[in-house]
Amino acid sequence: MRRSLFALSLGLFACLCATQAVAEPVLLISIDGLRPADVLQAQQRGLHLPNLEAFLQRGAYASNVRGVLPTLTYPSHTTLITGVSPGVHGIGANFTFDPYNKNQEGWYWYASDIRVPTLWDAAHAAGLSTANVHWPVSVGANIDWNLPQIWRTGMDDDRKLLAALATPGLLPSLEKDLGPYANGIDEDLPGDQNRTRFAIKLLETRKPTFMTVYLTALDTQQHASGPDTPASRDVLEHIDQLIGQLVATAERVHPEGAIAVASDHGFASVQHDVNLYLPFIKVGLITLKDGKVTDWQAMPWFAGGSAAIVLRDPANAAVKAQVSALLAKLQSDPLFAIAHVLDHEQVVAQGGIAKAEWFVQFKLGYEMALTMDTPLPSQGSHYRGMHGYDSALPEMRSTFLVMGKHVPAARNLGEVDMRDIAPTLAALLGTSLPQAQGKALLPVAP
Numbered sequence: 001m002r003r004s005l006f007a008l009s010l011g012l013f014a015c016l017c018a019t020q021a022v023a024e025p026v027l028l029i030s031i032d033g034l035r036p037a038d039v040l041q042a043q044q045r046g047l048h049l050p051n052l053e054a055f056l057q058r059g060a061y062a063s064n065v066r067g068v069l070p071t072l073t074y075p076s077h078t079t080l081i082t083g084v085s086p087g088v089h090g091i092g093a094n095f096t097f098d099p100y101n102k103n104q105e106g107w108y109w110y111a112s113d114i115r116v117p118t119l120w121d122a123a124h125a126a127g128l129s130t131a132n133v134h135w136p137v138s139v140g141a142n143i144d145w146n147l148p149q150i151w152r153t154g155m156d157d158d159r160k161l162l163a164a165l166a167t168p169g170l171l172p173s174l175e176k177d178l179g180p181y182a183n184g185i186d187e188d189l190p191g192d193q194n195r196t197r198f199a200i201k202l203l204e205t206r207k208p209t210f211m212t213v214y215l216t217a218l219d220t221q222q223h224a225s226g227p228d229t230p231a232s233r234d235v236l237e238h239i240d241q242l243i244g245q246l247v248a249t250a251e252r253v254h255p256e257g258a259i260a261v262a263s264d265h266g267f268a269s270v271q272h273d274v275n276l277y278l279p280f281i282k283v284g285l286i287t288l289k290d291g292k293v294t295d296w297q298a299m300p301w302f303a304g305g306s307a308a309i310v311l312r313d314p315a316n317a318a319v320k321a322q323v324s325a326l327l328a329k330l331q332s333d334p335l336f337a338i339a340h341v342l343d344h345e346q347v348v349a350q351g352g353i354a355k356a357e358w359f360v361q362f363k364l365g366y367e368m369a370l371t372m373d374t375p376l377p378s379q380g381s382h383y384r385g386m387h388g389y390d391s392a393l394p395e396m397r398s399t400f401l402v403m404g405k406h407v408p409a410a411r412n413l414g415e416v417d418m419r420d421i422a423p424t425l426a427a428l429l430g431t432s433l434p435q436a437q438g439k440a441l442l443p444v445a446p
Contacts, residue, residue, distance in 0.1 A: 024405055025128075025209045025257035026429050027250045028119075030080065030135070031239060032073060032219035033387065034263035034399045035227065036064045038236060045228075048237050051244035052401065055261065059403025060411035060442060067265050067391040067398055067418050069342075069352040069359065070303040073219070074108050076264035076398070076418065077136040081119045081212070083422030083436025085351025090115040091137055092353030097310060099299045101292070109150045111141035116435045118142075119422055123210040126431040131208035133199040134184075134216070139165050145206050147171065147198065149214065151184030158183050174201055187216035189235055196242045200249045207253055210429055213246065215239055219267075226384040227267040258404025258428045262421055265387040268305070268395040273369040273378035274336055274362060276300045276307050279326060281372065285319070291373065298323045300368070301356070304388025307368045308347075308356035320357070327358060335377060337366040340390065361390045404428065406442070413441050 039056070040063070042049040055061055068079050068086055074094045075086040082089045091108050098106065111118070120130045120143050131145040132138050138148040146167045151158050162184055163171045171181055178201060182194040192215045199213045221235040243261065250259050277300055280286045287295040297319045301308040309327070311320060331338045342350065342359040352359055362368065367386040369378065389396050400413070400421055406428060419438030426433045427440040 024428055024430075025250075025254040026211075026404075026425050027203070027246065027254075027257065027259045028080075028210075028212045028425060029243065029246060029259070029261050030077060030212070030214045031243075031261060031263050031399070032214070032216050033222050033227075033265065033267050034218060034236070034261075035266045035395075036062065036397055036399045039399060039401065047233060049240040051240045051247060052261065054247075055401035055403050057410055059401060059407045059409065060413050061402075062400040062413045062416045064394070064397035064415050065262075065400050065418050065421070066415060067396060069347065069350045069391060070306050070308075070388045071265040071391050071396045072303055072388050073264050074136045077214070078114055078118075079418050080262055080264070080421055081135075082114065082116050083419050083426075083433045083438045084116055085419065085437060086353050087348060087351050088116060088435070088437070090353070092355060093301060093303055093308070095302060097299075097301050097355065099293055099296050099310075104152070108137050109139045109148070111138055113137065117433065119210060119425060119429075119433070120212075122426055122431045122433055123429060126429065128209035128429065128431070129206070131202050131206055131211040133195050133202065133212070134214040135212040136214065138212075143167070145170055145202055145208065147181070147195075147202075149184060154183065154185040156183075158185065174198055177201065187220045189217040189221075189238055192217040192239060192242060196245060200245060203246075203249050203253050209254075215242065222267045222385040223383045224385075226269045229384075232385075256405050258402060258407060258425075260400070260402040260421075260425060262400050263398040265398050266394075266396045267385050267387055268364045268389060268393075270305075270365055270367045270381045270383055270386040272337065272366045273374050273381050274366050275369040275372070275374040275376040275378070276330075276336070276360065277369070277372040278376050279330060279336075283322070283326060285323065285326075286372075288372070293372075298357075300360070302368050302370065303359075304386050305364075305367055306359060306361045306388045306390075308353070309358040309360060310355055311357045314357060323357070327360065330360075337363045339363045364389060364393070364395060402428075402442075408442070411442075416441060 039052045075091050078089045078091040086092045130143045132143045133147045134149045182191040221232045225231045285298040327341050330336045340361040347356050347359050423436040424441045
C-alpha cells in the first residue's frame with residue numbers, strides 16, 4: 001500500500017508540476033548542528049562568519065527553527081526535503097531499530113525508506129535536473145548526479161561501496177581532476193573541504209537546477225568538545241569559508257538562482273551518560289547472554305538526548321503495563337535524569353514515529369548511553385555535546401537562511417517550523433510538495 005500511495009503522490013506531482021514555470025535554481029546547503037545565534041549574534045560572540053552573515057542582509061532568515069521528534073540528523077534532514085514529520089516520512093532515528101545488533105549499527109542510508117516524495121522527486125516531476133553531495137538518506141534516491149552518504153567499516157572498501165552506489169561513472173570522472181573523494185565516515189573538517197571541492201565541480205560541470213550539499217564537521221567537533229568551544233568555533237569559521245566558495249560558484253553558474261543554508265538541530269553540552277537499558281535488563285524485559293541480546297520484550301532505541309521505547313508486541317497488555325510502571329518509577333529517580341516521558345498518543349501528536357510506544361526525553365547535560373554495559377551512574381559522558389532533546393528547548397533550535405532573486409532582503413521570518421522549509425524551496429523552484437505539512441514562507445515568484 002505504501003508503494004501505491006507513493007506512486008500516486010508522484011503522479012500528482014507530475015500533474016501539478018507540469019503546469020508551473022521554473023522560478024529559479026536552488027542550492028540547499030546543510031551545516032549539521034549550526035545554532036541560529038551563531039549567525040545572528042556572530043559579532044557579539046566574536047565569530048568571524050562574513051559569508052553566513054551576508055544572508056542576513058541579502059536575504060531572509062529565521063530567528064530560529066523548531067525541529068522534529070527526535071532532534072537528530074537523519075529524521076531532521078528527511079523533514080528538510082519532504083516538509084513532513086518523521087511519523088509521516090518514516091525516518092525515526094539515525095540508527096535503524098536493531099535490538100539484536102544484526103545490522104552492525106547500520107543507519108537509515110536508503111532513500112527507499114522515505115515514504116513520501118522528496119524535493120528531488122518534485123524537481124524531477126517538473127523536468128529539472130538534480131545533484132547531491134553527502135545528504136543523509138540519499139542512497140538510491142531519484143537524483144541525476146548523486147554522491148550519497150554511506151559507510152560501513154571506515155576501511156578503504158567503503159570507497160568501493162560509495163563508487164558502486166553513486167551515479168554510475170560520476171565519482172571516477174570527478175576524481176580524475178580532484179583526486180580521491182573523502183571516505184563516507186570522514187566527517188571532520190578535511191572531509192567537508194574535500195566534498196566542497198566536489199560540490200563545486202558538480203555545479204560547474206553539470207549545472208543542476210536543484211542541488212543538496214551536506215557539511216558535517218561542526219556536528220563532529222561539537223560532539224567531541226561541546227558547543228561554543230574554541231575548537232568548535234574554529235571549525236565553524238572554516239565552514240564559513242566553504243560557504244563563501246559554494247555561494248560564489250552557485251551565483252556564477254546560476255545568476256538567477258537561490259541559495260539556502262539550513263541546519264538540522266542545535267546543540268547542548270553533556271556531562272553524563274544514562275544507561276536506560278539497565279532497568280529493562282533487571283526486570284527481564286531484555287535478556288542477555290555473554291553480553292548479547294538473546295530475547296527482548298521492550299527495548300530503548302538510542303536517540304542522543306532521548307530514547308524511544310519499542311515493544312516487541314504492542315498488543316501485549318501485560319508487558320505494556322509493566323513498561324509503563326517502570327518508566328513512571330524511573331522518572332521519579334534522579335539517577336535517570338528524565339525530563340519527560342511521552343506516551344504513544346503524545347509521540348504521534350508531536351510527529352514522532354509510530355513504532356515508538358513511548359519517548360523518554362532526558363534533561364540537558366544527560367544523554368542516552370551507547371552500550372548496555374555503561375556504568376550507572378556514569379563516570380562522565382561519551383560525548384561532550386549532544387542533541388536529540390525536546391525540540392521546544394532553545395538549545396535545540398536550528399537555522400534557516402535563504403537569498404536569491406525572489407527572496408526579500410533583510411527579511412526576518414521569525415520562528416518557523418522545520419516543515420516549512422521544503423515547501424518554501426519548492427516554491428522557489430517553481431514546483432510543489434502536495435504532502436507537505438508546512439507552508440511556504442516567501443511570496444511565490446510570478
